[in-house]
Amino acid sequence: MALDKSEVEKIAQLARLHISEADAEEVANRITDILALIDQMQSVDTESVEPMAHPLDVVQRLRADTVTETDNRDELQTLAPEAQDGLYLVPKVLE
Amino acid sequence: MEWETVIGLEVHVSLSTKSKLFSGTASEFGAEPNTQANIFDLALPGTLPVFNEEALKMAVRFGLAIGAEIGERSVFDRKNYFYPDLPKGYQVTQLDFPTVGKGALTITLEDGTEKVIGVTRAHIEENAGKSLHEEFSGQSGIDLNRAGEPLLEIVSEPEITNAKEAVAYLKKLHSIVRYLDISDAIMAQGSMRCDVNVSIRPKGETELGTRTEIKNINSFRFVEKAINSEIIRQQEVIEDGGEVVQETRRYDANKDITTSMRSKEVANDYRYFPEPDLLPVVIDESFISAIKAELPELPDAKKERFMQEFSLSNYDAGVLTATREMAEYFEEVAKNCGDAKLAANWVTGDLLALLNKNDMEITESPIRSERLATLISRIKDNTISGKIAKTVFETMLEDDAGVDEIIEKKGLKQVTDTGEIEKLVDEVIANNPDQVQQLKDGKEQVLGFLVGQAMKLSQGKANPGQVNQLLREKIQ
Numbered sequence A: 001m002a003l004d005k006s007e008v009e010k011i012a013q014l015a016r017l018h019i020s021e022a023d024a025e026e027v028a029n030r031i032t033d034i035l036a037l038i039d040q041m042q043s044v045d046t047e048s049v050e051p052m053a054h055p056l057d058v059v060q061r062l063r064a065d066t067v068t069e070t071d072n073r074d075e076l077q078t079l080a081p082e083a084q085d086g087l088y089l090v091p092k093v094l095e
Numbered sequence B: 001m002e003w004e005t006v007i008g009l010e011v012h013v014s015l016s017t018k019s020k021l022f023s024g025t026a027s028e029f030g031a032e033p034n035t036q037a038n039i040f041d042l043a044l045p046g047t048l049p050v051f052n053e054e055a056l057k058m059a060v061r062f063g064l065a066i067g068a069e070i071g072e073r074s075v076f077d078r079k080n081y082f083y084p085d086l087p088k089g090y091q092v093t094q095l096d097f098p099t100v101g102k103g104a105l106t107i108t109l110e111d112g113t114e115k116v117i118g119v120t121r122a123h124i125e126e127n128a129g130k131s132l133h134e135e136f137s138g139q140s141g142i143d144l145n146r147a148g149e150p151l152l153e154i155v156s157e158p159e160i161t162n163a164k165e166a167v168a169y170l171k172k173l174h175s176i177v178r179y180l181d182i183s184d185a186i187m188a189q190g191s192m193r194c195d196v197n198v199s200i201r202p203k204g205e206t207e208l209g210t211r212t213e214i215k216n217i218n219s220f221r222f223v224e225k226a227i228n229s230e231i232i233r234q235q236e237v238i239e240d241g242g243e244v245v246q247e248t249r250r251y252d253a254n255k256d257i258t259t260s261m262r263s264k265e266v267a268n269d270y271r272y273f274p275e276p277d278l279l280p281v282v283i284d285e286s287f288i289s290a291i292k293a294e295l296p297e298l299p300d301a302k303k304e305r306f307m308q309e310f311s312l313s314n315y316d317a318g319v320l321t322a323t324r325e326m327a328e329y330f331e332e333v334a335k336n337c338g339d340a341k342l343a344a345n346w347v348t349g350d351l352l353a354l355l356n357k358n359d360m361e362i363t364e365s366p367i368r369s370e371r372l373a374t375l376i377s378r379i380k381d382n383t384i385s386g387k388i389a390k391t392v393f394e395t396m397l398e399d400d401a402g403v404d405e406i407i408e409k410k411g412l413k414q415v416t417d418t419g420e421i422e423k424l425v426d427e428v429i430a431n432n433p434d435q436v437q438q439l440k441d442g443k444e445q446v447l448g449f450l451v452g453q454a455m456k457l458s459q460g461k462a463n464p465g466q467v468n469q470l471l472r473e474k475i476q
Helices: A005-014 A021-042 A073-077 B053-065 B163-180 B220-239 B285-293 B299-310 B314-321 B324-337 B340-357 B369-380 B386-398 B403-409 B418-431 B433-440 B446-457 B464-474
Strands: A087-091 B003-014 B077-080 B090-093 B103-108 B114-126 B130-132 B139-143 B150-156 B192-202 B212-217 B248-252 B257-260
Touching: A005 A021, B003 B163, B003 B220, B053 B114, B053 B150, B053 B163, B053 B285, B090 B114, B103 B163, B114 B163, B163 B192, B163 B220, B163 B299, B163 B324, B192 B220, B212 B220, B220 B248, B220 B257, B299 B314, B299 B324, B299 B340, B314 B324, B314 B340, B324 B340, B324 B369, B340 B369, B340 B386, B369 B386, B369 B403, B386 B403, B418 B433, B418 B446, B418 B464, B433 B446, B446 B464
Parallel strands: B212 B248
Antiparallel strands: A087 B139, B003 B150, B003 B192, B077 B090, B103 B114, B114 B150, B130 B139, B192 B212, B248 B257
């Protein structure tokens, strides 16, 4: 399965990645190679194999429902480019 | 053309755990912005999720309550999209292996008939934060207190056929999660939210029409209104020769219309994949049976019991079990006054009318259950008549004094003294010779009139039974 430039652009848009016109073709080739590897893997007969959701065959551990974190807002907001009235400010988002 | 409507609901309830779904940050409503948003909730690099056991138990509780299949193995997935109130850039949810599978619940329609609505699934996922667009010129303010709070998304089968059924379904869900004590489910605060999928098709058609989704409706009333206005809109579109577009819409309560949320609908592509930071969650039979053993009595079972134990009508039992608080209130009154039937009449009658008039919940009732029980006890032991009790009830709203004190203070005690009643009866006989004669001639209806006159004379305080008896004796 080969990927063309427009599909690369769509995937990049969904992932919010900027890929320049010049790089697009190279990226398309590399993804196509990866897809070829996947095709190859899919030719293996897995009929009797139970699909795994995780590479580790281990079960999730659970956490007791207790509050272990304290309020660090002031410290954490020094990491943000902008904050006001306790809110993190971002460029305006409206649908 | 005659149309029929197909509705499916996606309801999010916020699970009332102490901490968040994947972190030990507090998860309370109404905290100052971002005071419940720590390194994991902000998606700082290197942080990892640890699953909250209580959220899992709550989801299983819900599943058992609606007779659903419980997924012994559930898997978390990432749903990828970009929005500033979702710092990780993905929401952790359950796509193919939800914790709760197929179940069902029964709703009661207005005419009293029951209908079973299927629940397709219920999955655990995390909430997003909140964006505020108003006060910051050119910028949006982000509050991440809600980010990472546990949600249960409950998806119905498309088996709902009108707005009233949708509301009945939603109210039933509300009642169940509150009985289970897994969520406050307060729509106005967002701890219960509802997305509605609506489509219409010509009556008799088996294929589904194109549906629209109305997002984030925040009251029962608006759910009903939004659905009705959307049905009309879709009919008009089709009857004008157009086609319904699959899109997300929002309900504008002021104008009572739905409007498109996106002018150009970009097909959502969430690129789901299994969440590599979390392992599959596996629960065994003993985990499930321990939760089953702790399930409270649910609305349907309670209603059945009320009908059996207290000989209540289907309707009264339904009203009294609609919310857990209502049922508790009623049971307290019934237990303390020793007469369930009278208790049911008072709670569904005068009390409910009072609450409805003032737009109050039972928990806000100005009359506590013990006071109402005392009032009913005084009717039972003949201290006051049922009619006078209504006067006492009115007084109780303004006067915090004890029921007995009010009765005493206002001189409302029932007159049971035979001498006094005899005087009343004699007076009535003397004043109404014509009616007395009619009664003597066998016109039985007149007795009621004469009893009424005596009651009036006593300002309602005479014991009607005694009045009745004495009149009979004297007019032979």
